[in-house]
Amino acid sequence: MTEPRIDDLAQALADRARPAVGVWNRLEGRPRTTDFTRALRAEVRDALWMVTRQWQLGEFRGSDAGSPVTATYSVAACPPDRFRPHGAAAGPLPRDRPLETVAERRPLPFAFGTDPIGFDLRLAIGRRWMKLLGGSAVLGNLVFDFRGQYVKRYPIAPPDPAKDADAPRVAHPEVWATLQAVAGRRMDGYLLYRHIKDGGRASDGINDLLHLHYPALDALGEDLVAWFDGLIDQPAGDTTWDPRRLEHRFSVAAAAPDGGEKVLTAQEYPGGELDWHAFSVDPGTPVGGTAPPPPPLNRTVFPAPVRYQGMPLPRWWALEDGGTNFAAVAPDSTDLARLIFLEFALVYSNDWYQLPCDLPAGTVARVQGLAVTDVFGQRLWITPAGTGSDEDWQRWSMFTLDTIGTEDVPADTGLFLPPGVPKVADGPPLEEVSLVRDENANLVWGLERTVRLATGEGHRGSELAAAIQAHHLRLHPPAPPDDPLAPVAYQAMNSVPQNWIPFIPVHVPGDNRSIQLQRAAMPHVVGSLPPVQPRTALLREGLDLPQPRGYFVNEEEVPQSGTRITVAYNRARWRDGRVSVWLAAHRGTGRGEGSSGLAFDLLIDTPGPER
Structure with missing residues (x-):
């Protein structure tokens, strides 16, 4: 088919009588000789064609402003200096250790009821005390006499295989061998440490004829306490661990630029990685005691375009880095985050600028003002993109904190840099508990997968439970059965391993619908012994108090997949080189029902004989 001839081309273009869509896929050189030099130049002799290409790509469209020349900002930054565990009194926030240490540390258990544990630390404190005695020049030739007296005054008692209470220290062969080796030969350093911490003196009960060495012994006792307190961080008061919710809950506070205070609360911190997203602004629970804020930081800087690997280059005939292949990204229609990222990377990447602003770790910062001067000499006042109501679902922001509650309050546009560390080294788990649902028994079980031995290391809970049960059966062998009258017998309930701790559903007081989980106890296989008790500090909550109390867990904390809690030593190095070691509990996802x-x-x- 032949196209009709256009006599008046200008009028046809004005009337758009023959609309057409032009598509250009590629423009490349076409060499006609063996020399590629001229072909690679991509020469264009038609200036009108270049102008048309610029119009086609939208380069003649008006923009909001010119490129920024300078930017002046004012940032109010204040370090948090107050710390408050949930439901406890507030205190100063230490600055000589990471926030993870202050938030996660828990006391070291040295006894489960009347059963002493932690003999690794007990012996370590005792060895340290003997070194202090041996290194003292004041004590003279009485060092060996003092050592013998301390071993007798703070002894390690050997366990009795004939006592049921000593079964955890007798049933395991390694524990039994270790305690047999050190009993009567080494001192229990924790007893001395506890005596000094409770107000006693290291010289109490030590025989010194002339009483000349008591001041030296007391001074060494203070050194021993300071050494152990600096070896492993322990909380001086209440901990942040909420046993009912199985997570850490705490708040930090810093002075606000307006003279008040800004409280940031971590409501559901499971442990491990502590970053800004674990906190929320808490306007309803003031902490008090914050120091005055420092003066704001005012600075004029030169904005620089945001650059990243593989971004489109601003010049023609420039090839992008092939290390980033955006064409390989295949987002779904509901993958909004990936779609937004692609739109930023491919469409609006040259519209973003960055301003250098160095803030130290451990500050609560807020940009009070930002003025940008463009190439036309105009000054523009830039407001945060995340302003507005905190409850507005269409509000968009990055790296900002939400506000606790549903009140219609202005959104917080501050930035929190927690005083943490980039990496924390985790030790082997000393305790591991899995809370699993058992639909057949209609119970929740606290399965103690890893328990702490008396010597300090973690061990498989099922093996230790079986060893303790076998030792009890050796001490209390079952009576031989009489001649049965029938080949079968009725049994009301069978038994489960001793490392399975039951949690039964009960009503919340004052509520006939809400359910909570209460720790219960299984009867011992030896009927004369008390019910089975947990062997982990996680499940012994309330048992070791002077007045034991029950332990309750919110039902929603144990989903269908269960939950897993571990206790282990953590280690991190602070910015001044100081090493922090603390005992912490971390919560993770379970492995399903059981x-x-x-x-x-x-x-x-x-x-009996077959009938």
């Missing part, structure tokens, strides 16, 4: 095998109303075979 079955304990608990059953009721059973018929079991009775021993």
